[in-house]
Amino acid sequence: MAHAETIDLAGSCACGGVTFQIEASEIRPVLECHCHTCRKTSGHVWAAFAVHRHDLTFTCDDTLRWFDSSTIARRGFCSNCGSSLFYEKFDHDQISVAAGVLNAPTGLICAGAICTDEAGDYYALAPGLTTVADATLRAEWALA
Template structure:
């Protein structure tokens, strides 16, 4: 699977098979980072190759989470826990170029969602992870 930021400075290659389904987070931090709710897929770090990593700007958004964006075009790319021995990085679904037949499997932090949209699918919803 391949992906990139808007300007192409950061390019991703993800080795398949994927082990998780996409999840949507509606917390205020994800909404501020993406401009809407975040939809990402957890990818094993050993299965993720990033070309142009020098263009990724990391922001430590909480004690255990950093968020990655392209420093040139601003594209949201990653949600990356900094927990020791954690093996996953969430990749933004919007930056994946390979066509995928996947659906959101879960909505988190739904009480914090923006009032300007409704969650209209049948995926499970929770107040946390």
């Protein structure tokens, strides 16, 4: 029986108060989110990949704080340096992780953009990127 390749990644906030490791057999590619809330919490476009929650292990979470950003999800950030790190829906078993907080090399690719109807007026969407106007994710972007 063939085994899926395991993907090992590690990352942290800017100050090191939050560090984590990921060991997963499945990762959703990076998606850009252009919604108003993601732009407010990240300072620009939120670019994140997703893994099953059990595939992420915190090696240090001393400064990790969460806030409910809506009725359906919460966001994780470092209370010391302010790094925006995670997005987690309340009724999901997966967690989105900011792609920029990973240690290189990541091997990840950006597969598309969502909520493009809410994109800021100060930038253009990347040409050739698959886009979805609202937050509906296409089946190929969902984890099993």
